[in-house]
Amino acid sequence: MTVTDSLTRQAEWKVFLIPAPGSDYRQLEDLFAQTDYHLTVLSGGWRIIPDLEEGLILLDCRDQEWPNGVSLAYQRLLPLIALTTRQQAEHVMEAGAWDYLLVDELNKDVLLRSLRYVTFQRWILAQLNARTHDLHVSEARFHNLVARNGDGILVVDQQGIIQFANPAAEQLFQRSANDLIGTPFGFPVGVGETSEITILQSAGRTATVEMRVVETEWDNQPARLVTLRDMTERHAAQRALMEHERLRVALEKERELSDVKTMFMHTVSHEFRTPLAMIMTASELLLRYADRMTDEQRQLRLTTIQTQIKHLEAMMQEIAMVVRADQGRLEYHPERVDFRELVSGIVDELRSTIGAEHRITFHAQPGSYHTLSDRKLMRHIINNLVANAVKYSRPGSSIHISLKRRVGEYELSVRDEGIGIPPEDLGRLFQPFYRARNVGIVGGTGLGLKVVKDCVEAHGGRISVESALGVGTLVTVCIPVMLG
């Protein structure tokens, strides 16, 4: 809406003249006749001003009582033009008139300009009033929401100082808002999360509350809005149980993190316990009941013992390798190989052993793949990568192994359609004994990828892992071509 629009709409084109006794307004009426404004001469003097709800007021200030009229209109924010003399003009304006017209110097231009000017001012005033009103309404609404909220609400600035506290917060802290505002609460950590905190009330009691933090602004500065929900009584038992579990897990995780050696012992003893128990059971059965068993039954127990011993041995080997690699003593015996034949040979073996329940494909770009490589280490690399792919994906899903020639290196990749690795675990996969948090009940030592990395590095190569949860994992190993 432009200003002119608003003027045409807002101005009702009505002007009310409050005359001075004994004055003549014929000239003024003539001038008005030449404009679109309509002049009405009122009787009754300045006292009728409160009755005027529209239009502009033209007050003849040659009347001795003019200050009453001007100040009354001023108080009510009514648009008033003073009809006055040069000597008086300044006083009239100071008293609160919006504009003035000189009785002796009236002409159409001056009159129109003044009327338009005052109309415009009144329009601005109306706009201002409307906006102030809206603001008051929304502020009152906001205030209602916050004040009546059952949750304690604090606004805390960047320094952790309380800037605002609602009545529920006063209740929780047992302190008045005046006491709370300006006091350091501490910068609340964990935006978008809830956590449980204990409030120290002024009387020495404590209250357990759930704290929720969101980012906000206060006085144009970034701040944090803290919502505090009293949990002291509500679902106390159930909540305590859940919280207990969460904290127990956190504490356990913390203990593991804080001591790699403990973690080593923990994992090793756990991983060794299962095969040892199986050997124990099988051998005990043999010891007690061998005479009552058929050959077949005895054979079954002995096979179990053999299998478990092999498993233990393999684990020992992995551990020994990691230890050796960590001490820089991993043995690397390169020999001339056709890398493609080497890889496809290992893959063929795996198809009939650990990979029997999966579809394992092998694809190699054509060309020659001569290089120097350690067969034993390469077997470790492929065994472990395929074993991982098998362990963490459904039976029947596919595992794609491919070999490509790149400038100066061969790129071997193993891709599965398994459960994937959480993004936050990707960075720590190569730490010994580290296992992603979604492994569930699938067994493992957390050493496999560490062994792979050590073996790849012995070749002077590099390894990278890409993964998406529920989609699968792609491990890429690059081995530099070496010709001897």
Next chain:
Amino acid sequence: MQIIITSPISDTRKGAWMSSYLLKLYVAGQTLASDAVIAVVRRVCAQHLPPDHELIVIDVLESPHAAAQDRVLATPTLIREYPLPARRFVGDLTDAHAVLKALGLES
């Protein structure tokens, strides 16, 4: 357990103001929650702060006066008294990142 000073105390032990970092951790009672917070803050300090840092753990239920003096309104609260400017944090301090942030080691 009233006040535990967990910094390694060496022969050249100086006053608190000489430590590279002076931290106060306020907790309420000997609960699993307190244990978890203390464990995390301790580890983060041990791993990321110079060895002469000082971490004072205060149980507000045991030492209400200390809490009142520091105007602690809620626990867990971690106050970095030194280096200046002093800063204080409240909330889930079992999040190691939050602690690092509190120490000014991560933005």
